[in-house]
Amino acid sequence: MSLSPATPTPSLAALRIAFAEGRRAARSRHRDLAEALGVSEGELVAAHAGAFPADQSPLQATPLRAEWPAVIGALAPAGELMALTRNPSCVHEKTGVYAPASASGPAGGEMGLVLGREIDLRIFYSRWAHGFAVVERLADGNTQRSLQFFDAQGGAVHKVFTRTGTDLVAWQAVIDRFASPAAAAEPVGIQTLPAAVPPEVKPDADVDVAAFQAEWLALKDTHEFFGLLRRHGLARTQALRLAPAGHALPLPASSAHALLQQAVAQSVAIMVFVGNAGVIQIHSGPVQRVERMGPWLNVLDAGFNLHLREDHIARAWLVKKPTSDGPVHSVEFFDAAGETIAMMFGERKPGQPERADWRALAESLAAEGETCAA
Incomplete structure (x- = not known):
């Protein structure tokens, strides 16, 4: 959910610290932590972009350029990945290769397809507004790497996670290719739009x-x-x-x-x-x-x-x-x-x-x- 005008926005540092505490205390999911903090999940991840003291949070986010069909189309060389798509009531996770991938339609309104045996997606890129490469140090000492994509309201639309079979060199090449020029700047957060008003149902x-x-x-x-x-x-x-x-x-x-x-x-x-x-x-x-x-x-x-x-x-x-x-x-x-x-x-x-x-x-x-x- 996006912030309401009456809700004071926590500072980016406060979001990072609260995120770290929530992950450490209860291993809470990103989505649940964001809701508890009164921000969208996209805003919470964006608060971790740019330079900040490493002891504030175990998570680091690199903003990606909004070239979503090209990003998805570049993932095949990375090999085995886990695709995660969810709505408020259901989470769907599939492990496989992002290939073959394609997109059609005018720039900004492309429809995308990934038609692998394991990874099978229908993608509506016009709903994608923000993307980040995310690295998180987990409590067990392992490192979790992902690409996370959000809509204009800051809601997660799709996530891609590395697996043991992932080619991390090819994975990093995708991040290096699509990292936004703002990636090294001070974190500024993202602005989210209010939730879309659902269309009226015809009687x-x-x-x-x-x-x-x-x-x-x-x-x-x-x-x-x-x-x-x-x-x-x-x-x-x-x-x-x-x-x-x-x-x-x-x-x-x-x-x-x-x-x-x-x-x-x-x-x-x-x-x-x-x-x-x-x-x-x-x-x-x-x-x-x-x-x-x-x-x-x-x-x-x-x-x-x-x-x-x-x-x-x-x-x-x-x-x-x-x-x-x-x-x-x-x-x-x-x-x-x-x-x-x-x-x-x-x-x-x-x-x-x-x-x-x-x-x-x-x-x-x-x-x-x-x-x-x-």
Whole structure:
């Protein structure tokens, strides 16, 4: 969150010292420390740029030039890295190589893709405002290296972490290439913009439901769904309520746990989409280890970790969309404000029909929901 006009801004030195104390005392996450200090996570990281006494904080941040597609496109030689994308309710972590990477569209509004087997991203660079190369001395004596990218509100949109298999020479070459000329200057912090006002939702009575449903039934590709919502001015959960009969069924909020457990038990390969306004990150493949820890539902696999706040799930839906390859089912989870937390599909490539085992699993969730409601 950004600072409100009524909140006095802590000095940069005070932010660094408070950060160091929080990490030392409770190993608190950057995001949680920033919230406790009344600043955005981007502001907290930016307070560590430039020259300051080393005993103030174990973290050092180097600002990067706003050439985001080029930065992401330069990461492949570094080899093994961990990609982290999150929203307020879910964290998605994948280990792999950032390749192949591409970008298209006008400068400043590029859409980016990373289409590796492990690292699979859809990137909206227009939402990226700040980036830093971060080095932190951890309490266990190890050093954590990352690239961290933030939106105009100072919220984290994407992070990249080194791993044991990372080529640190190639990693440092990326930082040296894209370091901002301001990197050696005195820290000045960043200014963040107020949170964007969400668009007003069109009342159901103003929606041409018949036309919307007809267009839904005429879909040829799942990627056409966003355009369908935009043409009719619909929020996603509103669209699910107004869906053609049998194409959007409400599920119990507990369906995430049931889905992941059954995917493990039945060896069903799935796709897990988690994103924010700047990035959508995708896991494709099986899941093997699912554990609950307090409010968190976790996948703890080699190369893929998912951390989902089950208590944030207010609604879940089984959604069916027609495509030229046959119907495709997704299970979608939303918070109380109607924001998407995560979406899950059966693993598939364009041109392939949906997996029968995934369809059976997804439809079984709706059957269980009907049983529970009876």
